[in-house]
Amino acid sequence: MTTTRTTETPTSTGSGGFFDQPRAVWAVAFACVISFMGIGLVDPILKSIADQLDATPSQVSLLFTSYMAVMGVAMLVTGVVSSRIGAKKTLLSGLALIIVFSALAGLSDSISAIVAFRAGWGLGNALFIATALSTIVTAARGSTAQAIILFEAALGLGIATGPLLGGALGSISWRAPFLGVATLMTIALVATTFLLPATPPAGRRTSLADPFRALKHPGLLTIALTALFYNMGFFTLLAFTPFPLDMNAHQVGLIFFGWGLLLAITSVWVAPILQRAIGSVPTVLVALSLFALDLAAMAIWTEDKTVLVVGVIVAGAFLGINNTVITEAVMGAAPVERPVASAAYSFVRFSGGAVAPYAAGKLGENVSVHAPFWMGAAAVAVAIVVLALGSRFLREQEPPPAHSEREAEAELIGDLT
Template structure:
């Protein structure tokens, strides 16, 4: 898995930087609310506008990359992220920050969907190994982002936004200097391709599962800093622990669970564990130690789920991977955009409600996934066959 081309490592590095941008902002949610006189629901719109635009924009990523090429699409996405984050940090109102977070989401849509497809297509080894590499980059970025955000946020809430812009500039340099510029694909992808792909029941089921699971994910990410009531550096340290466990389980635990129990049982374990964690956090929402432990423990279940759900999408879809990634991300992020805002609204009524609603949504996600059990079992059977063929090929090569 580690013997990869320069293309794969370049995009993986850019992914680390990109995903650092997600967690970098988390420790400053409460400072923004305090300085600008906003409540949790208003501040949570930073996530909602970001996700809503990103989800809808996913529909056009394949259309654009098939016409101008993957490298140019990645660079446009990174430049938009730089502009969105820098301009957001220069605002003096929640509305201004929310608006430029939307621009940031547009850039992230172009980057994330194209990066995933690029890594999967260019990586040596199996699709599963490419997904693990992608999730490893995601995990490292998510783990280090809050730590850096907490440190910069202790200086002032604007600094993490400017920090994202600097990091994205490094990613631009990496992509420009190390990524080859292959010509656009011979057959341009129509704008309607992702929506047509959702006509496949297996892909749609997994995408809806991810949408519901995102309710819990973004409740944890966007709302928990408010009942915790800690400083930026403390919040950053807590979410560093969360991201570290996420990275470890996505790379090392998820493949082992899948090998031993199968795809559906492994995802089921992760969803049940995550729902139970959120329910526990809601029950003892006035206890800081419980909330801190819940955030960190949730990282384990999120890491397992991220790797297996992403791999499932790449394998279950009857279309090319860039289209599958766009269709899945459209439902996941576009539909899940309401979750941060809803968590903020519910939190203004009761600090327990957001966690209970998040736990319920994750539980429903499991029920939706169970309806695609036959397709997931087929994926596992094909996985076993591929592994046997690979082992035979290695044996012949050694001989």
């Protein structure tokens, strides 16, 4: 996994800086912010939902499990859909599904119904997110690395504001955050409709088998497995921590806002600096090692709320660094189209996000309040081993020759810039 592309890739346009992007890019980035709010939105209201609907922590954790499981599986079809109906229609379809299912979740009266509607929300998010990443990468002015930083900034801002919004609206009612997302996504849908030019299908039609074929490339498989285990730690932190914190929705929202804010800052500014200084693989290994130690500290001092609060916020720094570097690595880890690589990678990594919340809830109920954090720390340790052993497959990876910045831009979105 070389750092040459990060620091030396020329811009695709001769003028303008990082923030000088087409309006269409900003429209998709705004929709990304709202979409990623859905990940952390339910954190502040998990305990409220459990209390008001008489649900256990493991039952409430299924809000993450159904969302991530369906999203992971649906990632396999995103390329198939996009290559047949075009990027814009795929984005709009995803946004529409998120609007419908988030609203239905907010109007539900049982935990099983909310879990089911979160699954539908995950389907919409899959169609939107995978296509949004490839759209921003190919449409944005500047290098691939800059475009990915823009995407990660949207991710971080969405994850940061999600808990804040969830906490503010959750203090009114646990239903309010779901209905709030439906409203914001409607705004994103309108913006995308009018600002993103028509994107007819272009290039080769992909098949359901393409992501599985892509995983035969050891570089992509290494990154995907690393992300699978790392996401187990990530979603253990996200789904279980609100229970031992035992605070109100507004307080939990503020804590996870700090976490998401630090994630956004490190993903945009710190990750590129570390990548240039020590290289991509060492950067990820350091970030994962610190994250594993952070989870271990939370496992030891789970009863100390100060440790939990600091542990959650500090984790944002490690996750932000890791997310940016790994996402960039996916784009050049196998000689396949970017959407196919993204679908294969996301399918594997979201499996970790689906398993961890429910497993953490069960461990917390049946073993001890410390056990979920130990599980998360162990899973991140496995991710470190996987990356260390597979790093040799990443050092010489190059971006697909048929998908340079210019060619991909012309293929997928024509006159966006």
